[in-house]
Amino acid sequence: MKNLMIGSLAALFLTTSLSASAQVDPEDQITYRKAGYSFMSWNMGKIKAMAIDESVAWDPAQVQAAANSIAATANSGMGALFGPGTEKSIGDTKTRVKPEMFTDREGVTKVGMAFNKAANELAAAAQTGDKAQIVKAFAATGDSCKGCHDKFRMD
Amino acid sequence: MKNLMIGSLAALFLTTSLSASAQVDPEDQITYRKAGYSFMSWNMGKIKAMAIDESVAWDPAQVQAAANSIAATANSGMGALFGPGTEKSIGDTKTRVKPEMFTDREGVTKVGMAFNKAANELAAAAQTGDKAQIVKAFAATGDSCKGCHDKFRMD
Structure with a gap:
């Protein structure tokens, strides 16, 4: 069930670009994808504080809520937010995406599915x-974030 | 089970401010909450395009993915992102939140739980x-967004 879901969602990631992105102009696509990553970063930070740093009291309900949010964001078809015209910053709407994100389909598929x-x-x-x-799954998720950043995001 | 979850998550919304927000500085809290709302807006837009406007082909899997993302964001304890020092814009990090968000606890609870x-x-x-x-549940969700915007967000 879980594997099935991962498979179908990876497919979704790759196939939604044409349909859904047609509704959203390039500048908004950049804004929305940055919002998704930013919100995941907050949720990763909460899990890190509870599970790794132990600077915040362990709270399984909060860990669950944060992990559910990260997974739902990952599964939301963000591939649609990398449509034509989103390869570079648009005015004040900055993006650090590398050109390879739009050319290396195999590499993108690999990091997207891993994530x-x-x-x-x-x-x-x-x-x-x-x-x-x-803790183990959190580390693997962090690695999968980094896998994409290293390859497809400028420093 | 669902009602239990809603109750406990509403409690989470109200009680996480002290623990989790201590980890995140006020400017980042504003950035993260805006990211959460922005990303939900994208997902609401996708459902609207498929279910209401019918400008995008009906795709139950995409509707599910979008709705799951909205719910997980709603359940992620965003109350923690309205900590002390986040009542006003900080430099370029703008917020349209009204002062009442930080004083009208009963009103905030009401719109938060409704959402x-x-x-x-x-x-x-x-x-x-x-x-x-x-379509019905989407309209109700839109109303609950508006319920908070009308009361706690500047135009």
């Missing part, structure tokens, strides 16, 4: 409430 | 794939 898989596994781990599993 | 409930019901409707149910 979807890791985010869904993090949500599943959070569901168990088991800290050791969550 | 959580509507977003979870939209996700449940999306799960059925039934367009009529989705």
Whole structure:
């Protein structure tokens, strides 16, 4: 079930560009994709504070809520927000995306699927409430974020 | 189960301010909350295009993905992003929040719970794939967004 979901969502990531992005102008696509990443960053930070740094008290319900939000964002078809015209900053709407994001389809598929898989596994781990599993899945999710940043985002 | 979840998440919305927001400085809190609302706006727009405007082909999987993202964002404890020091814009980090958001606890609880409930019901409707149910739940979610904007957001 979970694997099926990951597969279909990875497909969604790759195939929604034409339909959904037609509705959203390039500047808004950049704004929305940055919003999605930014909001995931907040949720990753909350899990990190509870599970890794232990600077915030362990709260399984908050970990679950954060992990669900990350997974749902990962599964929302953000590929549609990398449509034509979004390769470069538009005025004040800055993007750090590299040109390779729009040419290296195989590489993008690989990091996109890795991220979807890791985010869904993090949500599943959070569901168990088991800290050791969550720490492991969190690290894997962080690695999958970094996998894309290293390849497709400017410093 | 769903009602239980809504109740506990509304509680989460109200009680996370002290713990989680301590980790995030006020400017980042504003950035993150705006990101959450912006990303929800994209997902609402996708459902609108498919279910209301019919300008994009009906795709139950995309409706589900969008509704899940909205619900997970609604359930992520965004109350923590309205901590002390976030009442006004900070430099270029603009906020349109009204002062009442920080004083009218009862009113905030009411709109927050209404929104959580509507977003979870939209996700449940999306799960059925039934367009009529989705249209109804989408309208209710839109109303709950507006309920907060009217009261707590400047034009």
